[in-house]
Amino acid sequence: MKRLNSQLQQDGAPLELILLIRTLLAACKEISFRVSQGALAGVLGSTLSENVQGETQKKLDVISNQILKDTLRESGYVKAISSEEEEDVVPCSPDGNYLVSFDPLDGSSNTEINSLIGTIFSITHAPQWMEADDPSAFLQPGTQSVAAGYVLYGPSTMLAMTTGKGTHIYTLDKTHGGFLLTKPNIELPTQTSEFSINASNQRHWEDPMQRYVADLILGADGPREKDFNMRWVAAMVGDIHRVLCRGGIFMYPFDNRNPEKPGKLRLLYEANPMAFLVEQAGGLADTGEGRIMEVMPTEIHQRVPTIIGSKEEVETCLSYYK
Numbered sequence: 001m002k003r004l005n006s007q008l009q010q011d012g013a014p015l016e017l018i019l020l021i022r023t024l025l026a027a028c029k030e031i032s033f034r035v036s037q038g039a040l041a042g043v044l045g046s047t048l049s050e051n052v053q054g055e056t057q058k059k060l061d062v063i064s065n066q067i068l069k070d071t072l073r074e075s076g077y078v079k080a081i082s083s084e085e086e087e088d089v090v091p092c093s094p095d096g097n098y099l100v101s102f103d104p105l106d107g108s109s110n111t112e113i114n115s116l117i118g119t120i121f122s123i124t125h126a127p128q129w130m131e132a133d134d135p136s137a138f139l140q141p142g143t144q145s146v147a148a149g150y151v152l153y154g155p156s157t158m159l160a161m162t163t164g165k166g167t168h169i170y171t172l173d174k175t176h177g178g179f180l181l182t183k184p185n186i187e188l189p190t191q192t193s194e195f196s197i198n199a200s201n202q203r204h205w206e207d208p209m210q211r212y213v214a215d216l217i218l219g220a221d222g223p224r225e226k227d228f229n230m231r232w233v234a235a236m237v238g239d240i241h242r243v244l245c246r247g248g249i250f251m252y253p254f255d256n257r258n259p260e261k262p263g264k265l266r267l268l269y270e271a272n273p274m275a276f277l278v279e280q281a282g283g284l285a286d287t288g289e290g291r292i293m294e295v296m297p298t299e300i301h302q303r304v305p306t307i308i309g310s311k312e313e314v315e316t317c318l319s320y321y322k
């Protein structure tokens with residue numbers, strides 16, 4: 001089976017980017033090990049603190065963030081990082097050529113039930129003019145990303161990644177510690193009969209999403225004239241992995257609980273990297289008002305509504321917004 005290095009070279013990734021990706025993945029392998037130790041290492045449960053998002057941090061959120069931060073700061077390749085768990089950008093090496101944004105442990109509430117969790121990341125060039133502690137350099141649309149992906153800590157530890165030359169899935173071979181290419185050139189089916197949304201928020205959705213989901217639920221008895229199935233992992237990384245493996249549509253739409261938080265998912269750490277992966281696999285990723293990858297961020301912790309997945313199903317969903 002092909003190794004990650006060979007695939008990255010084949011896709012034309014520059015050497016320094018390959019070295020950065022390998023460094024980042026070394027941190028993810030350590031997170032994978034810590035996660036698998038679970039209760040044996042006393043890493044489950046919550047801390048007493050809240051993160052900048054106002055969420056209670058799990059111990060593994062803090063551990064994963066620290067592992068990634070320490071590894072990337074020492075690498076020399078990175079000028080600054082932004083993390084879902086850090087209020088401000090973290091300056092790294094003044095001469096670093098890259099910026100890395102990450103959600104160190106997406107879906108961390110799933111640690112309590114030994115279910116899917118993962119690390120999501122995206123990488124952009126660091127502008128020459130920027131100071132390492134300047135957040136404005138992170139305010140670039142997703143179209144500027146040079147690489148994005150996630151590591152899924154499940155029954156197998158898997159990596160999905162793109163450098164803009166297709167989306168590939170790798171599996172960590174724990175016998176020698178390498179990521180091996182197990183699903184090259186993912187192609188999403190354009191149609192699907194599987195959708196993913198937290199239906200408990202239904203009363204807060206806008207009218208177009210209400211109508212779209214109502215028609216999905218009507219199934220063969222409604223205008224869609226076929227039955228749909230629903231899945232919800234409560235970790236975007238798990239839901240998007242399923243979409244990459246067999247198609248589907250995943251939504252965390254705008255809801256009117258708090259107008260300052262249009263949707264739950266973070267643009268830099270969740271929506272953009274997943275949009276890059278899904279688009280490179282032939283799917284679509286939209287906010288309901290436009291392409292996610294073209295949203296110009298106004299602040300690093302910005303949230304966006306997210307509609308993402310199989311091309312024709314996303315188009316059908318968006319048609320309710322017109």
Ligand code: AFP
Nearest residue numbers: 105106107108109198234235236237
């Ligand atoms: P946590 O990382 O705080 O567990 O949140 C996960 C997440 O950001 C995303 O991965 C899920 O799709 C979504 O939140 C789940 O949200 P619900 O609480 O609505 O299930």
